[in-house]
Amino acid sequence: MTSPGDSGARETWPLWEVFIRSSRGLSHVHAGSLHAPDETMAVRNARDLYTRRSEGVSIWVVPASAITTSDPDAKGEFFESPQGKEYRHATYYTKSDGVPHL
Amino acid sequence: MATSTSTAGSDIAAPGIAAADAAGEARFAELLATESRVEPTDWMPAAYRKTLVRQISQHAHSEIIGMQPEGNWITRAPSLKRKAILMAKVQDEAGHGLYLYSAAQTLGIDRETMFDQLLTGKAKYSSIFNYVTPTWADMGSIGWLVDGAAICNQVPLCRASYGPYGRAMVRICKEESFHQRQGFEILLELMRGTPGQREMAQESVNRWYAPALMMFGPPDDDSPNSAQSMAWNIKRFSNDDLRQRFVDMLVPQAEVLGVTLPDPDIRWNEERGHYDFGDLDWDEFHEVLAGRGQANAVRVANRRAAHDEGAWVREAARAYADARATETEGRIAS
Numbered sequence: 348m349t350s351p352g353d354s355g356a357r358e359t360w361p362l363w364e365v366f367i368r369s370s371r372g373l374s375h376v377h378a379g380s381l382h383a384p385d386e387t388m389a390v391r392n393a394r395d396l397y398t399r400r401s402e403g404v405s406i407w408v409v410p411a412s413a414i415t416t417s418d419p420d421a422k423g424e425f426f427e428s429p430q431g432k433e434y435r436h437a438t439y440y441t442k443s444d445g446v447p448h449l
Numbered sequence: 450m451a452t453s454t455s456t457a458g459s460d461i462a463a464p465g466i467a468a469a470d471a472a473g474e475a476r477f478a479e480l481l482a483t484e485s486r487v488e489p490t491d492w493m494p495a496a497y498r499k500t501l502v503r504q505i506s507q508h509a510h511s512e513i514i515g516m517q518p519e520g521n522w523i524t525r526a527p528s529l530k531r532k533a534i535l536m537a538k539v540q541d542e543a544g545h546g547l548y549l550y551s552a553a554q555t556l557g558i559d560r561e562t563m564f565d566q567l568l569t570g571k572a573k574y575s576s577i578f579n580y581v582t583p584t585w586a587d588m589g590s591i592g593w594l595v596d597g598a599a600i601c602n603q604v605p606l607c608r609a610s611y612g613p614y615g616r617a618m619v620r621i622c623k624e625e626s627f628h629q630r631q632g633f634e635i636l637l638e639l640m641r642g643t644p645g646q647r648e649m650a651q652e653s654v655n656r657w658y659a660p661a662l663m664m665f666g667p668p669d670d671d672s673p674n675s676a677q678s679m680a681w682n683i684k685r686f687s688n689d690d691l692r693q694r695f696v697d698m699l700v701p702q703a704e705v706l707g708v709t710l711p712d713p714d715i716r717w718n719e720e721r722g723h724y725d726f727g728d729l730d731w732d733e734f735h736e737v738l739a740g741r742g743q744a745n746a747v748r749v750a751n752r753r754a755a756h757d758e759g760a761w762v763r764e765a766a767r768a769y770a771d772a773r774a775t776e777t778e779g780r781i782a783s
Contacts, residue, residue, distance in 0.1 A: 360763065362554070381551065384766035395544075416490070
């Protein structure tokens with residue numbers, strides 16, 4: 348399934364999704380989307396649109412049509428139920444309560 | 450929450466779809482009830498989608514048309530610094546328009562359709578941008594009063610139930626505060642200047658005060674869609690509540706500036722804990738909305754000219770990108 352907002356051939360320019368790394372050491376995070384004729388212009392437009400106040404040190408652009416998403420209707424079956432899996436969390440182990448540095 | 454009857458009738462023809470709709474509707478109601486967010490791929494009532502498309506695209510159009518009253522002053526701003534500031538502000542407005550167009554697109558309307566609707570007059574934009582800006586002080590009044598009213602309106606929209614709209618508003622609100630402060634500063638400088646400059650500032654505030662108050666929309670008893678928007682967690686406060694909040698903020702700010710707000714009925718009401726203020730001329734509001742404001746025709750004509758004159762650029766960039774893609778494919782194939 349394509350990314351929401353991509354309306355295909357009717358647009359003069361295709362839609363791109365923009366990811367910004369706000370500073371070194373952090374991941375690129377989705378900032379929004381924009382239209383551009385090609386990847387070079389998409390990066391430049393993203394710079395002008397999403398980093399006017401030094402919000403980023405690096406930009407990724409991805410054609411919206413290249414993004415595959417999980418099926419939102421399959422919520423129940425697709426994401427494994429956390430029910431009964433409390434042992435995946437540190438808080439499950441209570442016998443060590445009070446022991447320092449653990 | 451009451452369930453709508455939007456799926457009535459479809460259960461005979463397509464029971465599977467009706468069941469999915471019923472599940473979607475229940476999920477939608479639950480998201481609203483828990484103050485959660487609705488995302489583009491979620492089921493949503495057709496009327497909710499339609500309302501959002503209308504509101505978000507109108508908002509985007511307002512940002513784009515809103516570039517004109519100030520763009521008009523970039524070359525005439527009194528110093529290089531003021532020119533640079535004004536350019537940054539107009540650039541922000543273009544950016545805000547683009548964030549909002551993207552948010553609207555996630556609801557299934559495409560950009561070209563929204564542009565068509567603006568240029569053909571099918572879609573509206575905020576009436577405030579149909580007022581003219583004959584003096585430099587108007588740049589101050591727009592920042593202080595128009596952007597001030599916009600912020601008052603937009604801060605609660607950061608919590609709008611539709612995720613992409615709320616996220617766009619967060620970004621926009623962060624940037625708007627600079628707009629309001631720079632406008633206030635323009636007026637403050639003028640008020641500390643010569644008698645002629647003070648007069649210019651006061652005259653401008655006289656013209657912008659009432660139209661800025663009307664930006665919150667008609668009084669609550671004349672705003673038929675408000676209740677539904679509030680039930681959908683799109684709108685958080687009524688038009689009159691927001692207007693009151695705005696007046697309460699303006700009065701002390703006007704005192705700092707030394708300007709007089711052009712309403713003899715403004716006075717503190719101890720009992721209500723708010724400032725009372727006079728009635729607004731809603732006939733004027735409806736006239737401007739109907740296209741008979743000072744600058745309705747010229748705003749749309751300018752927008753159409755910019756769109757038409759930029760067509761060759763959009764087409765050339767697309768043709769270049771297509772040619773380059775074909776070239777790359779050719780190289781890979783050989």
